[in-house]
Amino acid sequence: MVEEEFNVYIEDSEGNIIVDKTMTSLExxxxxxxxxxxxxxxxxxxxxxxxxxxxxxxxxEDATCITTMQF
Structure with a gap:
């Protein structure tokens, strides 16, 4: 899904919002x-x-690149 817009929301375990915006995927x-x-x-x-x-x-020990979140 090249150069597509996604609504991205990331929250930490304490409830702090880290990201809440529309982002465009890279090439x-x-x-x-x-x-x-x-x-x-x-x-x-x-x-x-x-x-x-x-x-x-x-x-x-966690992965630094995660590619499993697919639609």
């Missing part, structure tokens, strides 16, 4: 996020009436 189809380490987040992404939601974390 490679990815959206880049830099999130603080050692936390857990709820990520919700919406596109053309579809929504996907997942919990991700940024602890030392």
């Amino acid at each position: 490679n189809g990815f959206i880049d996020f830099w999130l603080p380490r050692d936390r857990t987040y709820l990520v919700r992404i919406e596109h053309e009436g579809r929504m996907v939601e997942s919990e991700i974390s940024t602890f030392e």
Whole structure:
């Protein structure tokens, strides 16, 4: 999904909103996020009436590239 607009919402485990905006995917189809380490987040992404939601974390052993959130 190259250069498509997505509504992105990211909240940490304490309820702090980290991202709440419309973002455009890059030429490679990815959206880049830099999130603080050692936390857990709820990520919700919406596109053309579809929504996907997942919990991700940024602890030392966690993946730095997540590609499993598919519509």
